[in-house]
Each structure stands twice: as structure tokens, then as C-alpha cells.
Amino acid sequence: MALQIIAMGGGGFSMEPDNLALDRYVIQQTDKAQPRVCFLGQASSESQIYIINFYNAFNRLDCKASHLSLFQPHTADIEDFLCSQDIIYVGGGNTRSMLAVWREWGLDTILKTAGANGTVLAGISAGAICWHDYGLTDSIPGRISALKCLGYIEGTCSPHYDGEPERRPAYHEMVRSGEVPAGIALDDGAAVHYMDGERYAVVSSRPDAKGYWLEKQGDTVSETPLETRYLLPE
Template sequence: MFLSSSFCDVVSLFSDFAGEEVKGKRVTFIPTASVVEEYVGHVENDKRAFESLGIIVDVLELSTASNEEIREKVSTNDYIFVSGGNSFYLLQTLKEMGADYLIKAEVSKGKLYIGTSAGSVVMCPDIRYIEAMDDKSFAPKLTEYKAMGMIDQYPLVHYGCEPFTEVAEQVYQEYKDKLPLVLLNNYQVLTVQNQEIEVLSL
């Protein structure tokens, strides 16, 4: 797993981590978390970052895709990317469409998962900690906040970076003694490989 706050800012670290020639590979690009956001420029920036490596971007919008399309793209393409946006809306949609189980199954088999911001947050056990940063009213059908649970750590994304400096610090102060937080600024990435966890920085 390659979990960042801003993929386009750490793209230079990706090829080495992937450990293979990435040109010509296909990524299932899931922008769902951004659907409820006003600013979506980061999604295009991340898309261009993949294209700069020669990776073919196959967009999969979960909220409008069929179950068959979700299953096919998640299982067939080489990588899975989940964008930033609202973590609660993302988790709600992942669960509604059954994509959470599909993604977990593929990652468990060794497929490389790339998350940025909300896409990194949802890999933790429970996303309630990010409530100050993301508006949970965008996910009215989400009755509990148990997430993917693919990592034991809780990524605190955009730490020390505008416009999230104050709210990220608020989350840190509230949960620093309660949860195993991993602070990630926009130029850091949390990598998980063979159960080894490391934070890489530019």
C-alpha cells in the first residue's frame, strides 16, 4: 500500500516502491470521495501524475457504476487508486456498492493499493477520528464508522499543510494519546509492504 496526503506531490517515490516497470500498467482510478467536494483540482492533478509515469488511467466512479463494472475493473487492472475528498461519503459508497470487500480481497492477494487523503484514511480501522476534518453529514446512511481495517494505524493527512493546518492539529491533540496516529504532510507517504510499515519523505 502507498498511502499519501497528496499523490501528485509524492509521485516521484511511486515507481521505486512499485518495484516494477509501471509504464503501460493500468490503474483503477476511483474519484468517488471528491463527488461531494467543491474543489476537485487535486483529482485532476493526481490523474496527470499517473499519466506522467505512462500509467493508463481507467476511471471508476462507484456511485454511478454497475456492480459488474466495479468487479471487473477492480479485479482486472494492475493497481487501485482511491482519491481524496470526503472520507465519510467515500466509506458509505464503498459499503453500499460492495467495493470495500472487493478492494480488500484484491489487496490481500497482493494488488497495490494507492490512497490519497480520504483514500488513505479509509484503510484504517475506524474513521470517526477524522470527523473534525470531514463533514459526516454527506454520509447520512453511514450508521457506524468501521472502515477497511487494512492497517492498524490512523493516517492524519495534510498535517502541517494549509488549508488543513488548524483542523489537523485539532485532530492530533484530541487523539494523540488514544490512537496510533501517523502524521503525514503532503510530501510524505505511508508505505506498507510485507507487513513492514515505513514513512517516506521527500
């Protein structure tokens, strides 16, 4: 069974509540009429508004929605609960803090077990970079920095590539200097779909949103646009 990971640079229910094309794409990968979808909101300090917006969106999409709090968990058997889900959807926010909480609770290994058992792992922003070796994050105020992440996917990832002007020069400099390895950049509205660690597709909810591959070539960095399929809104 392939390990599926869908990383969104931006978009989805939290950024495009009237255009759920990326969320529908995630759901379609389960081949189930009413998939079980669990939201992890630790990056936003489990914001109640974020959680409510998740339920509103995924109930509209005819899913069996739930969320897991790590501050007030509803079960002692977190691994069993997460492994019973068809999709685990990770929200945006402070990636560094999220990963620290996850590691304390063992989610750094539990999520990989769930994915290996067929659960689709997905997320936006913090929920996109967390699966890679490294992510570009604004978790530390005032700058874009490199963060060691879970390492399920080789390389580096940056979200919001067209939405935050400081992202592109920071990513180029980090790759050029060798601070981070080559990797993918995702515009707001673009998502990369991995199968067993290999890039399977890049899709978007916005006509001009794309993914890009960045790698060092000599003393410079090449930025190659990736073939991106636009998902028509419903």
C-alpha cells in the first residue's frame, strides 16, 4: 500500500473557503464515499475557530470529520485512533512548536505508521513542510529560517512561494549556501502529491499557481516550474 502525502503551499478550506478544490482532491485519493478525516491543529495552538472551520468544510464535503487535541485528548490510545482514519489533515501555524508537541506525544512515528497502513497524510503550510527533511518556516518572528522536520520526504519544502515576498530570496540563498538540500516550492493554491516518497503530481486550485523545483547548479540556484494540473472548482 503506497504511502500518500499531499502537501499544500496554501489554499484549502482555511484560505479558500469558497473553493475546496484541493480538499476534494485529498478526499478523492481515499476512494471512499464518506472518508474519516481527522484534523490536527497543534500548529495554531488548536484554535477553536480553525477547528470549527474544518468541521464546516468537511461536513459539507460529506466526510466523517473529527479532530485530535493533544492538550485535552479524548482517548488514551492515540495511535489506534489516528490509524483508524482515512485522512489526517494538518493545519497551518507554528511548525516548530507543532513538531515539539508531536515528538513529545510520539506522533512523529505514529503518523508514519498511519500512512504506511493507508491513511492519506495531508496538510497546508506547517502541515505541508512538516513531512519533508527540511522546511522553510516563519516560526521564529522576523525571518524565514530552515527547520529540521519529520523526514518522510527527502529534500526541502517552502509554502506560500508567491504569497510572501521574502520566501523566494530566502529559499534561493539557503539552497545556494548548502544550508538546505534541493527541494520544492509551492505557491498559494498549489499542492504536491507524493506516492512512497516520489512526486506523483502537482495540482492547483488557482489557474496561475504552480510548484517549482529548486536545486544548486554551480554557484547559482536553478528554479524549474513543475507541470501543474489546475483543478476546476465545483
